[in-house]
Amino acid sequence: AQKVTQAQTEISVVEKEDVTLDCVYETRDTTYYLFWYKQPPSGELVFLIRRNSFDEQNEISGRYSWNFQKSTSSFNFTITASQVVDSAVYFCALSFFRGAGKSTFGDGTTLTVKP
Amino acid sequence: EAQVTQNPRYLITVTGKKLTVTCSQNMNHEYMSWYRQDPGLGLRQIYYSMNVEVTDKGDVPEGYKVSRKEKRNFPLILESPSPNQTSLYFCASSPPDRGHEQFFGPGTRLTVL
Numbered sequence: 001a002q003k004v005t006q007a008q009t010e011i012s013v014v015e016k017e018d019v020t021l022d023c024v025y026e027t028r029d030t031t032y033y034l035f036w037y038k039q040p041p042s043g044e045l046v047f048l049i050r051r052n053s054f055d056e057q058n059e060i061s062g063r064y065s066w067n068f069q070k071s072t073s074s075f076n077f078t079i080t081a082s083q084v085v086d087s088a089v090y091f092c093a094l095s096f097f098r099g100a101g102k103s104t105f106g107d108g109t110t111l112t113v114k115p
Numbered sequence: 116e117a118q119v120t121q122n123p124r125y126l127i128t129v130t131g132k133k134l135t136v137t138c139s140q141n142m143n144h145e146y147m148s149w150y151r152q153d154p155g156l157g158l159r160q161i162y163y164s165m166n167v168e169v170t171d172k173g174d175v176p177e178g179y180k181v182s183r184k185e186k187r188n189f190p191l192i193l194e195s196p197s198p199n200q201t202s203l204y205f206c207a208s209s210p211p212d213r214g215h216e217q218f219f220g221p222g223t224r225l226t227v228l
Contacts, residue, residue: 093158
């Protein structure tokens with residue numbers, strides 16, 4: 001069985017603050033994939049990043065960065081200098097090699113960035 | 116424009132009245148999925164399909180049916196809807212490369228009275 005836990009249900013920050021969204025996963029597979037998606041207030045789901053279990057390199061894309069640590073089964077997402085437009089629900093998701101097509105999402109973290 | 120479309124976008128119906136939510140993608144993707152989103156529960160996978168005539172249950176398949184007769188279409192069927200199926204439904208598609216991200220439709224908000 002696989003499971004994704006996003007322990008932070010809601011986070012509220014003031015603009016320009018840095019914020020980290022936590023994601024912890026469980027899987028017995030050695031090959032798997034992790035994702036972050038964003039759901040802004042308009043409702044659509046937007047892909048942000050993918051990582052496979054062999055690639056533990058951290059990634060930075062503009063104000064976004066991701067920290068993947070297999071040792072702690074975590075795939076955390078940091079927004080630097082947050083902006084009001086970052087307000088959204090963020091989902092962490094897991095899919096695994098043998099179960100092509102099968103995906104498990106976390107419950108999501110609602111981020112509110114106040115001006 | 117590459118996209119996943121769902122119809123209808125909004126639907127209010129009554130208990131027991133069969134309904135179908137359509138999903139279509141124009142990207143020639145092999146994989147397609149249906150999810151439901153409920154407050155505090157994230158997205159839960161209902162059914163997924165790896166190709167035409169190949170479907171499998173996700174985590175919450177009870178009360179739903181699907182079919183995949185054509186590559187581009189993956190309809191979700193509620194044969195006898197109940198109020199606990201009131202939810203926001205998303206269809207998604209992805210290429211067959213394992214671990215590829217999913218492309219989501221705009222969502223269908225269903226209310227069952």
